[in-house]
Amino acid sequence: MENQSEDVPLGQVKIGVTYNLKHAEISKGTAPDEQAEYDSMETVLAIESAIRKSGHRTVLLEADETLPQKLMQEKPDLIFNIAEGRGGRAREAQVPALLNLLTIPFTGSDETTLCLSLDKALTKRVLSTYHIPTPRYRLFSPGEPIRTAGLKYPVIVKPNAEGSSKGIADICIAETSAQLKELVRKNFELYGGDVLAEEFISGREFTVGLLGNGASLRVFPPMEVVYHKSPIAGYNVYNYTVKQEYQSYVTYRCPAELPEAMEQELIRLSKKIFLALNCRDFARVDFRADATGRLYFIEINPLPGLAPHYSDYPMLAEFCGVPHDELVNAVLHAGAARAGIHL
Numbered sequence: 001m002e003n004q005s006e007d008v009p010l011g012q013v014k015i016g017v018t019y020n021l022k023h024a025e026i027s028k029g030t031a032p033d034e035q036a037e038y039d040s041m042e043t044v045l046a047i048e049s050a051i052r053k054s055g056h057r058t059v060l061l062e063a064d065e066t067l068p069q070k071l072m073q074e075k076p077d078l079i080f081n082i083a084e085g086r087g088g089r090a091r092e093a094q095v096p097a098l099l100n101l102l103t104i105p106f107t108g109s110d111e112t113t114l115c116l117s118l119d120k121a122l123t124k125r126v127l128s129t130y131h132i133p134t135p136r137y138r139l140f141s142p143g144e145p146i147r148t149a150g151l152k153y154p155v156i157v158k159p160n161a162e163g164s165s166k167g168i169a170d171i172c173i174a175e176t177s178a179q180l181k182e183l184v185r186k187n188f189e190l191y192g193g194d195v196l197a198e199e200f201i202s203g204r205e206f207t208v209g210l211l212g213n214g215a216s217l218r219v220f221p222p223m224e225v226v227y228h229k230s231p232i233a234g235y236n237v238y239n240y241t242v243k244q245e246y247q248s249y250v251t252y253r254c255p256a257e258l259p260e261a262m263e264q265e266l267i268r269l270s271k272k273i274f275l276a277l278n279c280r281d282f283a284r285v286d287f288r289a290d291a292t293g294r295l296y297f298i299e300i301n302p303l304p305g306l307a308p309h310y311s312d313y314p315m316l317a318e319f320c321g322v323p324h325d326e327l328v329n330a331v332l333h334a335g336a337a338r339a340g341i342h343l
Contacts, residue, residue, distance in 0.1 A: 016076030050328035079106035107335030137198035221255035254319035
């Protein structure tokens with residue numbers, strides 16, 4: 001069913017919003033953060049409301065098994081995509097690949113970029129050719145020996161192809177080879193896929209938002225995650241617990257209080273990473289600094305969450321004077337401009 005506002009003039013462009021929704025039930029035997037990447041209906045409606053306020057027709061399209069039929073029936077002119085996909089290492093690519101198959105333009109990065117960026121180790125490998133500094137790491141695959149030599153402890157352990165801090169539990173730091181093996185095995189049991197262990201960078205933590213394309217690409221000032229306490233004794237980790245109860249653990253400082261040279265390096269690296277991975281329209285890049293101030297790339301999210309007043313990307317944009325409705329429409333216009341659609 002098409003969702004339209006009665007009191008907003010309807011434009012000629014029909015915008016579909018594709019998404020995956022959190023559901024009340026959690027599959028038996030799965031991890032407690034199984035649905036962490038999915039959106040609430042409140043977030044979906046906030047995005048739709050922002051688009052409708054600009055006078056466009058909208059249709060909500062949950063990315064389930066009926067999505068191909070819904071797309072062919074509704075025939076949207078442009079998709080605002082926030083769908084995370086329905087499982088597997090390539091899940092974030094599922095909806096963009098379908099949209100490209102049906103020649104429907106959409107906001108955000110394409111399936112190739114989303115596939116690459118969700119695989120943390122592969123992203124690091126690609127970016128190393130661009131001389132982007134990243135912590136040393138090792139990738140472990142189910143069924144293979146867990147060889148731990150060569151890493152300097154402590155190390156942080158997490159699933160290699162998950163987002164929204166999935167799998168980064170309150171016990172995720174290994175200080176010995178035995179602890180590392182135990183954490184890797186536990187990740188195998190809960191998430192089934194490859195596991196990444198990387199040397200832990202204990203200093204300050206930053207995230208940088210980007211918006212737009214080409215000459216109009218905007219890099220927001222870095223936002224710092226400032227810890228008051230941590231659920232992990234002795235280590236500040238922006239994990240699932242912290243994100244769920246962020247008001248108890250952290251505050252956000254944007255712009256971060258940084259030396260000019262360090263701020264410019266964060267901006268330079270973020271832009272370089274965005275362009276190297278062929279990101280489009282919007283993305284968020286995470287960094288940590290060591291005790292000397294040297295910056296390390298941690299990961300990139302080319303499909304960042306857009307929950308108002310909660311997700312990091314709209315939060316840092318709002319700190320910089322861009323409210324949620326304006327941010328949503330800026331992403332929409334960036335995608336439309338690439339597709340040659342006049343809004």
